[in-house]
Amino acid sequence: MTLLPTIGLETHVQLNTRSKIWCGCAVETAANPNTHVCPVCMGYPGALPVLNKEAVKKTVQTGLMLGCTIALKSKHDRKSYFYPDMPKNYQITQYDQPLCLGGSLEIEVSGRQKTVHINRIHLEEDVGKSTHLRGASGIDYNRAGTPLMEIVTEPDLHSEEEAFAYLTALKRILEYGNVSHCNLEEGNIRCDVNVSVAEADSHMLGVKAEIKNMNTFRGVHRALVYEIKRQTRAVETGIPLVQETRRWDDDQGMTSSMRTKEDAHDYRYFPDPDLAEIALSAEQVEVWGAELPELPERRRQRFIRDLELPDYDAAVLVADLHVANYFEQVVAAAAGSAKASSNWVMTEVMRELSESGGSPADLKVTPKALGTLILLVEKKVLNHAKAKEVFSLLVKSGGDPEQIVKNEGWAQVSDSSAIEGFVKSVIDENPSVVEDYRNGKHAALQFLMGQVMRVSKGKANPKIVLELLKEMLA
């Protein structure tokens, strides 16, 4: 029997609005505990919520990016359960009338395209954060009331790789739309996973488990590997599974039961009487859509079509919004030399980013400097080897490539008569190697070439050196 896992994801995304969803407090989760709070987000007696329009806008924009249908009428509901870090002991969320319905996201796994369908996106509030100290618990309500979007997929995913690819693609979209800071360490994106296994051709779903507490996409991947294995073993050996919520322990690398369906909460949803229905006009939605930047897929196609980049380059470059933006600025500074810009960004720049772990904005090499450097190579002022040295200097301390070349005296020598001098002296000094070459030993030419470059201190134009060597040895 072949068992197929079926996976659905519920992803919570903190929106990057300036203020909280129901009050004017700043969204500043990193600040000292309980410094960005007020009667509203602390659930004081008599305090009332007022919906932050910006949060609605960003949720709608996410819906538009994922091809959802935007509900022109939606509402908020109260979801009741007691938890110390939830100030009102009910969460204001959207139960049966979410802002966005339907939609989909294209993912690619092992070179294969796949469509993941989105069920819904709704807008709700985040809760506070509990810290358990020795003998005491502390609660920080700075996070309480941070606008939170929940993106729910259909059960379309069938492997941990697909789940990982979905999350990666989703993050890219969220970054493109500037709707979230997407900082995983800060908990900007948190994901709950529903997974079950069943016989591949049965068209039935198995008994599902909901897994919580994964803090990274890698964690989701690992939790799924573990859980699919656990469920598969249970099904194969005939151990009955129960519908339950399980908790992922990242240190131990395993899931354990939190609660079964029997003790599931009854959330007692009902429409929040403090909030009016959300009514949007089609025009408003259109205006918000028009503010969105070009999405990754469209940008990738444009890179291939207009910049004539290979498919591979285009895909790598658009994978990260900031890299793609950086690349486009380099192209502009390099007078449209797209392929050369792509080569530089994909090799030197991305290596630098992966080593430093930073973002392009942190680089001392500005796109303008890199563009200038590329132009210097194209105008044959620099050869490639020297250009790499200039790049290293730019990485260390920034600056202007032209100035560096001038200061270091690295301008490439393309003047044939000067190079002729270097070539002549090398030929004179290495008679035996010259002899080898003439006897058909091709490696000898490489050696002579290297000698000329050494004598010229690396500045000779290699193309001219090679031409002259061949000519004078002939």
Next chain:
Amino acid sequence: MSELALKGIQELRGLLESGACSSREIIESVYARIQEVDPKINAYLKVDVESALLEADAADSRRSVGEKGPLLGIPVAIKDLLNVKGQSCSCASKILEGYISPYDAGCVAKLREAGAIPFGRVNMDEFAMGASTERSAYGITRNPWNLDHVPGGSSGGSAAAVAADEAIVSLGSDTGGSVRQPASFCGCVGLKPSYGRVSRFGLTAFASSLDQVGVLSKSVADAADTLGVVAGHDSRDTTSDRAAVPDYGKSLDGSMKGTKIGIAEEFFGVGVNPEVAERVRDAIDFCVSLGAELVSVSFPHLKYAVSVYYILAPAEASANLSRFDGIRYGNRVEAEDPVTLMCKTREAHFGDEVKRRILLGTYVLSSGYYDAYYVKALKARALIKQDFDKVFEKCDVLMSPVAPTTAYRIGAELDDPLALYLGDICTIPSNLAGGCGLSVPCGFSDAGLPIGLQILGPAFAEERILRAGFAYEQSAGFQSQRTSLFNV
């Protein structure tokens, strides 16, 4: 004690404007009266006279530089569920013991802006759940007309304080009659504005879709002036309305001419005590003699009002009261872990009636029961609103008793919550429909207890009910009758 405490806003304003008295003197007079009569009444939970005197001085100096205003320098007693910055706000519950409010409610901010002085916290049924003020965790309030009787509720402290002249005017809140019924029981004027007319920001929520801040006063004109100050849009309350606030005083022309008064027999057939029915019918006849016209209307869905209310209000309350858990403010029972702390705190510090309503609300919202109770109640609510819409196509105002009885003896209905709930039958419909309502004194029972006439209007027709109420009051004159229990 000077006589100032015995007066209403209209008279005091004249004295303040002519310089015959100061705001400080009014506070001093009211405070003396409180000390004199409140040991018998227990209308007040807390009185901070020092800060009130400072605010009175500020009001006096505002006046000295030429400022005028209907409530400038007038003290206003505040029901204990409205937040006043720096003051306690216990909602008459043990669970909020020790809580000091960090902010002003929307209506309180408007009072301050107008130079009125929030003075004293008045008693109520715990979290406004009750109709007799016997459900306060801080002792019962007594009816100034007969100390063995309840003042009504839940704004019983607000009504008793005004009736006993230990407040010039007070703010209450009305979710199902909590302003109008105690006004009727205590023989004062009670105004429940339309839903959305006064900001709910800072009003500790009982049932959010029904709650409205109201006024208890010695005359209709005082109620009109106070509403004019506290009404208006508040950006912090999404449900507060943007409609401009009219000059309510202008609508008080003393005439009843041309007013079409609707009478729905259903309001007299719901266990209304014959004595009450008779006084109310007398009052309506009196209005006719003043030039009003009677129109017979029907209210077929009145019989569902109490059931609908006791599903929807507890449902909303069960969520609204979830925040009282001992974690962030108020009283707390310490425990090993936060969840046990919350459970023990709520167990120990909520009163029985509050627990009963939380349980009711939790039950009707539970999965499997939601459609049968909550959803059905919403449908019935729409029908009741429809009844009102039809009624007000035919008449300008609807007149009825406020409550089926006069103030009952203390303890008489404590053990029978259902009887108590049925006492709200005449007042609840207006909350369900979002309209406005007024309770005006219209006489006394043979036992000497006050009876109120209810004047209902559609949403945002406060001018209409105030005009009718004022014309009736001016000719009938019951407002000038004060309790004689405390005559010096």
